Amino acid sequence: MNEITVTVENQPPRLCPEGLEVGKLLPAPAAPDGLPYIVALVNNDVVSLSYPLTVNCTVRFQTRADAHGWRVYRRSLCFLLARVVHELFPEAAFSVEHSFGPGLYCAFNRDPRRPEGIRPEDLGLLAARMEELVRRDVPIRRRKIAFTDAVKQFETSGQYHKLHLLAYRNPPRVVLHECEGFYDLAHGPLVPRTGVLDKFQLLPYPPGFILHLPERANPRELPPFEDQPHLFQIFQEHKEWGRILGVNTVGRLNEIIATGEIAAFIMTAEALHEKKISHIADRIAAGRDRIRVILIAGPSSSGKTTFAKRLTTHLRVNGLRPITLSTDDYFVGLERNPVGPDGQPDFEHLEAVDLELFNRDLLALSEGAEIELPRYDFAQKRRVYKGERLRMEPDQMLIIEGIHGLNPRLTHKVPAERKFKIYISALTQLGIDSNNRISTTDNRLMRRLVRDHTFRGHSPLQTLRLWPAVRQGEKTWIFPFQREADATFNSALDYELAVLKPLVEPLLMQIKPSDPEYAEARRLSEFLLNFIATSERYVPGTSILREYIGHSSFRY
Numbered sequence: 001m002n003e004i005t006v007t008v009e010n011q012p013p014r015l016c017p018e019g020l021e022v023g024k025l026l027p028a029p030a031a032p033d034g035l036p037y038i039v040a041l042v043n044n045d046v047v048s049l050s051y052p053l054t055v056n057c058t059v060r061f062q063t064r065a066d067a068h069g070w071r072v073y074r075r076s077l078c079f080l081l082a083r084v085v086h087e088l089f090p091e092a093a094f095s096v097e098h099s100f101g102p103g104l105y106c107a108f109n110r111d112p113r114r115p116e117g118i119r120p121e122d123l124g125l126l127a128a129r130m131e132e133l134v135r136r137d138v139p140i141r142r143r144k145i146a147f148t149d150a151v152k153q154f155e156t157s158g159q160y161h162k163l164h165l166l167a168y169r170n171p172p173r174v175v176l177h178e179c180e181g182f183y184d185l186a187h188g189p190l191v192p193r194t195g196v197l198d199k200f201q202l203l204p205y206p207p208g209f210i211l212h213l214p215e216r217a218n219p220r221e222l223p224p225f226e227d228q229p230h231l232f233q234i235f236q237e238h239k240e241w242g243r244i245l246g247v248n249t250v251g252r253l254n255e256i257i258a259t260g261e262i263a264a265f266i267m268t269a270e271a272l273h274e275k276k277i278s279h280i281a282d283r284i285a286a287g288r289d290r291i292r293v294i295l296i297a298g299p300s301s302s303g304k305t306t307f308a309k310r311l312t313t314h315l316r317v318n319g320l321r322p323i324t325l326s327t328d329d330y331f332v333g334l335e336r337n338p339v340g341p342d343g344q345p346d347f348e349h350l351e352a353v354d355l356e357l358f359n360r361d362l363l364a365l366s367e368g369a370e371i372e373l374p375r376y377d378f379a380q381k382r383r384v385y386k387g388e389r390l391r392m393e394p395d396q397m398l399i400i401e402g403i404h405g406l407n408p409r410l411t412h413k414v415p416a417e418r419k420f421k422i423y424i425s426a427l428t429q430l431g432i433d434s435n436n437r438i439s440t441t442d443n444r445l446m447r448r449l450v451r452d453h454t455f456r457g458h459s460p461l462q463t464l465r466l467w468p469a470v471r472q473g474e475k476t477w478i479f480p481f482q483r484e485a486d487a488t489f490n491s492a493l494d495y496e497l498a499v500l501k502p503l504v505e506p507l508l509m510q511i512k513p514s515d516p517e518y519a520e521a522r523r524l525s526e527f528l529l530n531f532i533a534t535s536e537r538y539v540p541g542t543s544i545l546r547e548y549i550g551h552s553s554f555r556y
Contacts, residue, residue, distance in 0.1 A: 023049030082435035137195030161433035164251020281314030297405030298424030303491035359413035423485035
């Protein structure tokens, strides 16, 4: 038997037989903190514990307290929930739709002829059955079967969303996960046994329910449930758009592309965006007697800049003359900038902005006074004045776009009635299939990968390496203030991942197994295999997507 060299983290290299399951190398069933190991990183690739080792490699094991382990834990609970729904309510329409805090919102309809909803007793049955499977510690097996056998399996079980995906793929073998006769397409590793899925709740949230999960920062406890009505409203509105467009899964999108209907689909999706922006502009125009400042905030790559430009156009249609003010010009400078835990300047900190000066100028402008505009010199890392002056006329409003827009401290001297606050994110309603959702964070990350490479000269490795810090900044400075919004806008476009696919894939190929970010790059590459690519030529110049792929009608 051939032997390979395997190095398990913190242990000396050893010789192992080729084909050994990586889980056999576990130093103990659980980490020192008591959490069970559920997944492995082999040469920076995330694999199940049953993965056979065939080359020299370095191995690290992860629990649900680790980034990749937590994602596997969440995906495995979705699998377990889908298995129980299929067992107890095989005729029900069910889907895992979008994130909700640390958990996930799920739609359920026992009778598709009736309005969507789930009865408390049915939710109780689902929870009880999941808890029983956890107590029994049932194995979840990864299997490869022939393509034709996979098609037959999903036809027999009535899992048509899986068939839609396979309709535009033709591998000779299909990787599945199986648990007591229930099969699902593999979209990444799962836990080896149901017994480790011991922290979850099913909470009613009409018309569906929440699969409530622990946070990665505190994986032993379920956090108190926090309602997020603004986000839920965005998702429900976009879900309705999905009904209008006739698309809620990747398989259906692929069908539209394959049948040559994508140009009309793109036009309709863009028209829905236009209609929503027009509605927001009408609301602002109706308050023209009191509103002087429009604040636009949202996480990275949510489309804030293009949204602000399109909103400006619609406000002009309403007889207004909006002007813009950049918070960047009010940076305090390197010497006064707050420092993060790593000792480096934290440029996303609220107090990287000179709040007193910013508020003094805002208040003066909103009262009709004239100010001298500062400009931030990024080369000299300081603010300068060049004699530019600004005054707002009665038919003008100030548009401020940036990550802190909804934080009350940013504009604390401006009376609330003079402000109109808008929250933007990219919250896709598309699912890969019924129980495998598309992460809205992944949507934004792929936008950013393309933009940073094309317009900022950043390598994909740099973008992936910075992304965790960006995400942490969002959790600190953006998400806590989304409830402050007077209006919300969902910048996701249901066709965009098909356009981004041929642009993102070559970038991800530059990340190598020697890079710690390889696991993330490989996960995204595998995810994009589900899509048929489409050309960007149908994307209009005013689209938010153009901010990332180029050739926009706007100047940035």
